[in-house]
Amino acid sequence: MSDNDNVITVTGEWRKPPINVDIDNRPFYDGLKAHKLLLWHCNQCGAWYWPKSYCQNHENEPFAANMEWTEASGKGKVFAFNRHHWAFHPGFKDDVPYVYALIELDEGPLISTTLVGETPDDVHDIGQEVEIVYEDHPDQGFTLPRFRMTGN
C-alpha cells in the first residue's frame, strides 16, 4: 500500500484472466493508469455513459463524434453487492471471500468491481458511499479500478 490511500501497488505475477483492452476502451484503461476515471460523455447534452455508446437523447454525429472520454468524480454508492465464496477460476483462490459490487456512479452509469478495505456485511444493506482506488500493476503495465467505502 502506498502513502496515498487511493493508490495500491501490486507487483509480481498476474495469475488471473487478462484484462480486455480494445480500440474502443483503450482511452479508459489509459485513464486508469494516469489515475483518472474516464466516462464517455456527451458534449451536446451532458449525459454520461459507460461503456462507450451513442447518446440516446438525440441524433448523433457519425461514430458518436459528439461524445468523448471525460474525467468523472470517481465517487458513487453501492447499488448491490455479492460475496464470492468459491474461486471458480484458480487465480482467485487467495482472494475468496471477496465482495464484488455494482457501484452507481454519481454521474449515473453503473460500474462493477471489488471493494477493498472494510466491506458491508448484509446484502440487504446498500447505499454506502464509495470512492475509487487505483490498483497499479507495474509489472504488467495496467491499472485496475477498485472502490472503498468512505464511511459516509
Place this chain on the structure above:
Amino acid sequence: MAKHPSSGKYAIIGLGVIAGPQPDRHQRMVAAEAARLAIVDAGLTPADIGGAIDLRRTGGGGDRANYTDAYSRVLGLKNNFYFVVGRGGALAGLGIATAISFLDRGIADYVCLMGAVADWTHSQESKKQGHRGMSHADKEGYWGKALGDLRAVSHHSWMAARHMAVYGTTSEQLGAISVQQREWACKNPEAKMYGRPMTIEDHQNSPLVVEPYHLFDICQVSDGGIAFILTTAERAKDAPKTPVAVLGQGFGEVSAELWWENKHFTHMAVAPAKEQAFGQAGLGISDIDCAQLYDCFTSEVMFQLEDYGWCEKGEGGAFVAEGPIGPGGSIPVNTGGGLLSCYHLGDLTGMAESIRQLRGEAGDHQIEDCEVVMTTGHGGELLSPGMCSIHTCTLLGRGL
C-alpha cells in the same frame, strides 16, 4: 380476445431427448441422436426434414458450431438449410420464430430444431485445472473477468441481492422455489435430482457459493440434447402423436433501455413479451395450466412470477413461500424439476417438459387436464456489469 392469424397455424409433432451425463460420447453424436429420436417420434424419415436449426448459446459469448459438427451432416438429413440460432439460454423460442418463416414460405415442410450441450463433461475436465462450475466457458471480451466476475452467477446474484435490498426478500424465500422444484424433480426419473428430496434447511445448509446464493439456488451443469420437429397445422393433423400448437410468441430486450436502468436488476424484459404472446393467443395468465419459467437461478423464477402478474412486484418472496409452484400448487412451475433440479439445456428443458405435459406424457409429474403451457427463455450478452438481455415467451396448446 381476438387471436392473431398465425396463432395455432404451426405445431410441434416430434420430440427427442437425451438426458444425463454423456462422458463416452461427443456432443455431435448426442445432437444427431436427439434429432433422430425426434424424427422417429414424428413418424417421419430424415428425407422429410427440409431444414435444420442448431440451437446454441452464441449470443452469450458461448460456443459456436464447428462446421463438421452440423448434426444435419452427421445424421444425413437432405435439408436445404442448416444454421445456428440462440442467445444464451434463449434457444427454442427464437428457433420456433425463425423456423416459422421457412414453413410459411413452403421452403420446408418440416423443420428440425435441436440443441445439445456437453457442459458436465467439460466441467469434469476443467476441474482438473482448478476451475469450478462453468468457468471453463469464459470468453474474452467482457469487463469483469480480471476482477473475479464469473458472468452468470456473479450477475444473477447481484439481482437477487438487489431484490433483497429493495423489497426485503430473504434467502429462505428463494429456497422455497428450489424446494418446490425439487418436489417436481422427485416425480421425474429423468431429473438429475430424482430421488433426492430437499428441505429449506438443506437449502440453508448448502454452501454459500456467491452470496446471497447458496449452492441450491444454482442450476445444474449438464450434458444432453433435445430436438423437436415443427410443421404446419395442416401437416400436423397426420402426425401419430397429439400435436402441440404454437399459440403465441413474444420477445423483450432490456437493452432497449439504458442498461443501468435500476429496474433491470429486479425485472426481466417480460412486459413486451407478455403483451405480444398473450395478445396473439387471445389468452391471459389465468389460462396457463403450468409454466416452464427459465430458472438459471432461483430469483429469476420469482422475478417472472411478479413480472407476469401472479403476484405484485416485490411480493414474490412471500408468494413463493406459500408453496404455489410445487405439486398441487395454484400455478405449477417447472414441473419436471427445471434447470435447478432436472437438467440445463437452456429453454429446451422447459420446451421438452411443455410438449410432454400437453401430450399427457409427463408420467408422475403430469398436470391434470393440461391444455395451455407457457415456456420462457432468457439470456444474451452479459455486458458486465449486469445485463442478461433477452426474454422470450412461447405459449403452447394441446391439439389443433
